[in-house]
Amino acid sequence: MRELNYVPNALAQSLKGRSTRTLGLVVGDVSNPFFTLLARGLEDAATAAGYSVILCNSDDDPKKERAYLEILARRRVDGLVLTPSQTDPQPVLDWARQSGPVCLVDRPVAGLDFHAAGIDVVRGESLHAAEKLVEHLISHGHKRVAIINGPPTLSTAVDRLNGYRRALTVAGLKVDKRLEREGHFSVESGRETTLELLTKKPTPTAIFATNNQLALGAMLAARHRGLRIPDDLALVTFEDIPHVADVWPFISVAAQAAASMGQEAGRFILERIERQSAQNAQQKGGGKAEALHGRELVLDTELRLRRSCGCTPVAGGLFQ
């Protein structure tokens, strides 16, 4: 009989009590391949467990982020995976307390005691990788290395800045605020800040762009000014662009395992969801739900030295 059209109403099923079998994912920007891969990783983990993912773009704007958190809470998603865009831990804390398990990806929230709050964190190592990247530039003889960065409200931006400064200090170079720029993690921001850096003194001979979008913007600016990379201006960055980098082995980069981040986040959050529903099932066992502390998984960041830092290409060029 149901052969003749019957589609169960998941809304009613969910309302009844169970769960929505849906995860919410809020990232800064899906146009950034880094987040795309992360999303893909999470989706794969989710579908394998019979869950769907609702994907939202916050544009790293706390307002938009807040709006999406609200929407996802109303929708009663079973869990939230978030790249937080603000320093205020309260929204995340509230969500975790009221609406369900939370996993932070790519970056933690500065003032948040995720361990006590039972919030997991999956991120890539930033500080050390940034230090190595800049250290490498210095080893090429650069004395005036600039940094173009994202907003200081994001921990990745802070970590990468600290790594940058540490590399300078260790090498006996002075930290010069005139060579430090912050903005958004966007192409446009990278273009603007680089353009500005190039018109003021001291003029940098190398730039550390803290994400791939910023690096793209820096290249746009260099091109606009007629500078060639790496001879007129060296460049290193974070976040590899997959495949593109394979055929265009040019940019030296600290590569993060984006897809793994998504998958691991999925693992964490699904585990918490299962655990929670299991506890609900046998609620009789008087013992207070023993809260699972927040865990932190820090994935390795791999340095890939290519041409933009001044190193010679490994193989003969594909293009002429």
Add this chain to the structure above:
Amino acid sequence: MRELNYVPNALAQSLKGRSTRTLGLVVGDVSNPFFTLLARGLEDAATAAGYSVILCNSDDDPKKERAYLEILARRRVDGLVLTPSQTDPQPVLDWARQSGPVCLVDRPVAGLDFHAAGIDVVRGESLHAAEKLVEHLISHGHKRVAIINGPPTLSTAVDRLNGYRRALTVAGLKVDKRLEREGHFSVESGRETTLELLTKKPTPTAIFATNNQLALGAMLAARHRGLRIPDDLALVTFEDIPHVADVWPFISVAAQAAASMGQEAGRFILERIERQSAQNAQQKGGGKAEALHGRELVLDTELRLRRSCGCTPVAGGLFQ
């Protein structure tokens, strides 16, 4: 009083009757920047109207597609935006009849009378653009131009193949099946088919890759074989990779307005949703719901001739 924690349950609201204010989007692969942009365009249109988007990857696999259509139907999304992965029009037809408005993006379904079925289509022009691309290769003196293509079940693949053949025919060249390869719209498929083409006779002097992933794969293969582009092997493709192409103005391409496609699809589908709910509201007016016929919007495809086809670069190179 509600200051102290109250989050309305959207499930219950939706169940009650209204709508879910959610759109379903099924694309081949979010890792492809083309679909990423499309998704972003749709999301922007959707959020502006107070809708959210559930994003799903079909991997151009009819099975996965079917599974997602089912999930989205159960979830009672208000509308579906789909890049169809099969030739069978039935699933789409069923969805449109039972579950709500449908808009096809990027490609129609071959055997589907979308006009009669009230299904909108937003796509880029493929046939003519493909013809021009190949015509351009021929104007560079190429006589053995190969095509590496997606599966023949996708109309974009068919259109691009036909454009390719037409260009050859018009130029008085013979269509040679040994130079035609099909597979998936993936990097791996592009690599494999190119590798195979390069080991057999007749050896192509130019390749038309019908999407950006295939082109990436072709470059991987060329690199593997030690061939340089464009001198040893010329290359043209479809779908630009934004920003990357700006700083690396290399690949000659027929560029599709991906974000616009998403936005226009959003416009179409939201219009239908509004229209439908308006009709439901004043159902008294005895007149049968005058079905709105399916519309087709074909967006222009822009030829961007750069270096990989053999044309000289416009400006001096950014890199050395």
Add this chain to the structure above:
DNA sequence: ATGAAAGCGCTAACAA
């Protein structure tokens, strides 16, 4: 085994 009923959290229609 099959069937009836309560209730998930809302909204809309109706009553006071």
Add this chain to the structure above:
DNA sequence: TTGTTAGCGCTTTCAT
């Protein structure tokens, strides 16, 4: 205006 109630489509419990 404010208050009450029926019911959206399911699942789960309890009675037959």
